[in-house]
Amino acid sequence: MFEDKKDDIFLSRWINGELSPEELHEFQSHPEYEYYMKIMAGADALDLKAYDIDTALNTIKSKRNTSSQKNTKPVIKLLPYFAAAASIVIVFGLFLFNSNDSFTTSFGEQLAVTLPDGSEMILNARSEASFDKNNWDTNRTVSLDGEAYFKVKKGSTFTVTTTNGEVAVLGTEFNVQSQSSFFEAVCYEGKVSVNSKQDNIILTAGKGYRKIARHSSENLTFEAQAPSWITNTSSFRSVPLRYVFKELEDQYNITINTKSIDTGIIYTGTFPNNNIDVALKTVFSTLGLQYQLLQDGKTVVVEN
Numbered sequence: 293m294f295e296d297k298k299d300d301i302f303l304s305r306w307i308n309g310e311l312s313p314e315e316l317h318e319f320q321s322h323p324e325y326e327y328y329m330k331i332m333a334g335a336d337a338l339d340l341k342a343y344d345i346d347t348a349l350n351t352i353k354s355k356r357n358t359s360s361q362k363n364t365k366p367v368i369k370l371l372p373y374f375a376a377a378a379s380i381v382i383v384f385g386l387f388l389f390n391s392n393d394s395f396t397t398s399f400g401e402q403l404a405v406t407l408p409d410g411s412e413m414i415l416n417a418r419s420e421a422s423f424d425k426n427n428w429d430t431n432r433t434v435s436l437d438g439e440a441y442f443k444v445k446k447g448s449t450f451t452v453t454t455t456n457g458e459v460a461v462l463g464t465e466f467n468v469q470s471q472s473s474f475f476e477a478v479c480y481e482g483k484v485s486v487n488s489k490q491d492n493i494i495l496t497a498g499k500g501y502r503k504i505a506r507h508s509s510e511n512l513t514f515e516a517q518a519p520s521w522i523t524n525t526s527s528f529r530s531v532p533l534r535y536v537f538k539e540l541e542d543q544y545n546i547t548i549n550t551k552s553i554d555t556g557i558i559y560t561g562t563f564p565n566n567n568i569d570v571a572l573k574t575v576f577s578t579l580g581l582q583y584q585l586l587q588d589g590k591t592v593v594v595e596n
Contacts, residue, residue, distance in 0.1 A: 394422040397438075399545035400565065402522075407434075411450065412443040416469075416521050417565075418542040439469040441519050456503065457488030466495075467519045473505040474535055480518060504532065524565040533557045536575060544568045546585075548592045553581070 395415060397403045403415045408428040415421055419438025424431060432450040434442075444450045446463030454470035457477075464482025469475070477486045478500030486493050486501045491509050493501055500512030512529075520527040526539050534555035537548045543565045561578050563571040568585075572592065576583045582595040 393425045394420070396420045399541075400543045407432075409445050409447060411445045414441045414522065416440065416542075436468055436470060438471070439467070439521070441465075441467045441522060457486060460485040460487070465518070471535075471538070474503075474531075476500065476502040476512075478512060478514065478519075480516075504535075520562065521565065525562050526565055527562045529560050530558050531560075533559045533579075536561075540571060540575065544571065546590050546592055549594060552594050553579075 395403055395405055397415045397417055397419050400417050401415075402417065405413045405415070405421070407413060407423065408425050409432065411432075413421060413434065416439035419436070419440060421434050421436045421438075421440055423434045430448070432448055434440075434450075434452050436452050436454050440452075442450075442452065442461075443465045444461055444463050448462075450461050450463070452459045452468050454468065454475065455472075456470045456475035459466065459468050459477045461482060461484050464484060465480040466482075466484045467476075467478050467480070469477075475488060477484060477495065479495040479497055481497050484495040486495060488501070488503055488509070490503060491501070493511075495501060498514060500514060501509065502512055503509040526536075526543065528536055528539075532555060533553070534550070536559050537550060537555065540546065540563070541548060546568070557579070559575075559578070561575065563574045565571070572583060572585065576594075584593050584595055585591070586593065
């Protein structure tokens with residue numbers, strides 16, 4: 293039946309849940325049904341903003357045409373029956389042409405990634421994550437450098453590896469932050485196993501683990517339902533000031549001159565990730581320091 297329905301209406305009816313039980317049953321038995329479900333899972337995970345679809349499509353076409361002039365490799369064409377639903381075309385295009393298993397964010401960026409099993413990963417600014425999609429069914433492992441929030445589908449063990457330790461779960465929501473001398477894992481739902489170079493601990497919802505440089509490890513408790521950076525607010529509780537400054541630099545692509553500052557001072561507070569003026573005023577006023585953002589918009593100096 294499906295082969296006879298290569299028209300614009302069939303997929304639209306499926307998306308809107310308008311297929312009859314017989315049509316749906318036959319569609320589910322089709323070998324391409326699995327791919328459409330992955331596309332829909334990816335679409336559901338995206339936080340899409342309003343934009344001009346025609347402009348977006350023209351941009352994609354322009355990039356592909358430019359690329360084809362430089363590279364003679366075959367171009368994968370979309371199936372005809374995707375023409376009707378513009379949103380599905382765009383999601384399908386992302387699925388095909390952004391199928392890399394390595395993801396990186398720049399200054400002030402966040403990136404939502406739907407993993408092969410439908411689990412979700414959101415990268416914070418200046419972070420990098422990778423995984424082997426070909427062996428995902430038997431090895432759900434993500435390598436992380438930076439910070440990411442995970443919502444994991446139940447299944448086999450899901451592991452996040454970092455240079456500071458591993459976090460393993462079966463199905464839960466958690467956040468991992470790993471830098472050269474900073475490691476933190478917090479659990480928002482379910483259970484999380486943390487195996488660092490010093491400790492092996494089980495976290496339940498509302499519990500966290502942190503290890504900073506040569507300091508002793510800490511057990512954390514909290515009431516939040518998700519990390520604050522998801523909603524563009526960086527939060528800190530009793531951390532050395534150097535990590536607050538690093539987060540400012542990562543979010544706003546700036547350099548803070550810290551020569552006259554004791555960056556070992558313990559800091560507790562927050563700042564917004566979408567307003568540099570408010571962020572700088574919030575942090576430096578808390579410290580009782582005067583500062584200046586130079587005309588280049590990239591350098592912050594502390595005034596004596």
